Amino acid sequence: xxxxDFLMLDLPPLLAAMLAGGTCGLLGSFLVxxxxxxxxxxxxxxxLPGIVLGFAITGARSGLPMLAGAMVAxxxxxxxxxxxxxxxxxxxxxxxxxxxxxxxAIGLVLLEVTGARSVDLDLDCVLFGQLETLxxxxxxxxxxxxxxxxxxxxxxxxxxxxxxAVAVALAVAVFWRPIKLACFDPGYARAxxxxxxxxxxxxxLLVAAAAVAAFEAVGSILVVALLVCPAAALRLxxxxxxxxxxGGAALGAALGAAGYALAGPVPxxxxxxxxxxxxxxxxxxxxxxxxxxxxxxxxxxxxxxxPAPA
Numbered sequence: 001x002x003x004x005d006f007l008m009l010d011l012p013p014l015l016a017a018m019l020a021g022g023t024c025g026l027l028g029s030f031l032v033x034x035x036x037x038x039x040x041x042x043x044x045x046x047x048l049p050g051i052v053l054g055f056a057i058t059g060a061r062s063g064l065p066m067l068a069g070a071m072v073a074x075x076x077x078x079x080x081x082x083x084x085x086x087x088x089x090x091x092x093x094x095x096x097x098x099x100x101x102x103x104x105a106i107g108l109v110l111l112e113v114t115g116a117r118s119v120d121l122d123l124d125c126v127l128f129g130q131l132e133t134l135x136x137x138x139x140x141x142x143x144x145x146x147x148x149x150x151x152x153x154x155x156x157x158x159x160x161x162x163x164x165a166v167a168v169a170l171a172v173a174v175f176w177r178p179i180k181l182a183c184f185d186p187g188y189a190r191a192x193x194x195x196x197x198x199x200x201x202x203x204x205l206l207v208a209a210a211a212v213a214a215f216e217a218v219g220s221i222l223v224v225a226l227l228v229c230p231a232a233a234l235r236l237x238x239x240x241x242x243x244x245x246x247g248g249a250a251l252g253a254a255l256g257a258a259g260y261a262l263a264g265p266v267p268x269x270x271x272x273x274x275x276x277x278x279x280x281x282x283x284x285x286x287x288x289x290x291x292x293x294x295x296x297x298x299x300x301x302x303x304x305x306x307p308a309p310a
Contacts, residue, residue: 007139010260012155013131013217017256017282019161020214021226023168025252027207028231029245033183038093039078040227042100043204044211044220046077048107051212056114067160067212074208077103078201131217131260131278134158157217164213168206172245175199180241222279226252229286236293251289259285 031040050073054066077099085095134155136144144150172179181189182199190196207227214223230251234244259282264275 003142004140007142007144008136011139012134012136012158013278014257014260016134016155016158016161016217017131017260017278018253019158019165019256020210020218020223021230021252021254021256021282022249023161023165023210023252024214024223024226025230025255026168026172026245026249027203027210028227028229028252029234029248030179030183030203031207031227032231032235033241033244037228037232038096039204040207040211040224042077042081042096042103043074043207044215044223044227045100045107046103047071047073047208047212047215048104048220049073049110051215052107052110052114056110067164067209070212070215071205071208073103074204074211075201078204132275134217157213160213161217164209168210171202171206175202179203184241218279218282222283225283225286226255229283229290230255233286233289233293236290236297255282255285255289259283 028037028040031037047070050069050071051066052069053073054069057069058065081095081099084090084099088095090098134157136154138144138147138150138153178189178194178199181192181194182196186196189199210227211220211223214226218226231244231248233251234247238244238247260278262276262285263278263281266281267274267276
């Protein structure tokens with residue numbers, strides 16, 4: 001492979017996978033710590049009607065209208081979950097399951113009736129993403145990395161992913177301590193005057209934004225895997241909040257990079273004349289990482305504590 005091939009064909013999907021993995025891995029830690037991992041699953045599916053309506057209203061696959069529609073759908077889903085849970089006296093898992101399956105079904109119907117399928121916003125894109133189709137036509141030489149005109153032609157999915165990643169990182173940095181209190185002791189957070197409900201809604205909005213940014217590139221299935229697997233693996237390995245949150249982001253980005261990098265070479269090493277779906281490889285690696293963490297955890301717990309310094 002030449003450098004030109006790498007810049008044009010591999011760099012955009014590699015960056016997209018890393019941005020999606022890092023952003024979802026960061027937010028996933030808060031969901032795991034709050035025991036709300038299913039909320040991430042719900043939001044990653046519930047945003048579909050908003051994405052499709054954003055396309056239907058504008059007639060184009062531009063990022064901002066689809067992001068706005070997805071966030072509206074995400075807020076509506078969170079509110080409806082609370083209403084269903086209270087009105088029907090269901091446990092949270094049942095209410096979440098009922099709402100997100102309904103929203104996802106509505107989204108699939110809208111795909112058909114709005115004509116979204118005609119622009120490749122179809123079921124395969126929704127479930128598995130289109131990571132391998134991200135191509136940078138202007139990336140013909142290293143100088144393009146420093147050329148504003150060439151950078152402007154990068155796939156639009158990268159711009160949306162990068163923008164959401166920066167927004168999520170800034171929000172987490174600014175509200176680091178309030179989010180920490182809301183995760184570990186929401187009762188105490190309310191007692192000292194922190195707006196716990198606003199923090200929960202803010203997290204839901206960030207998850208919805210991350211889901212829609214990663215949606216088209218990696219698909220809804222991988223969004224769920226990236227929200228859960230890195231954070232779950234770190235939760236099995238550490239009890240430190242900072243390691244959990246930052247480690248989840250780093251592990252998510254690493255899974256994105258490793259999964260994309262292995263999608264082609266692994267079948268070739270086995271003598272197969274094909275390539276694997278990168279999103280599928282990333283999801284598989286995520287499951288394997290959680291399995292390894294579960295196996296290593298008992299060894300970590302049985303290890304004798306380090307002697308106190310003299």
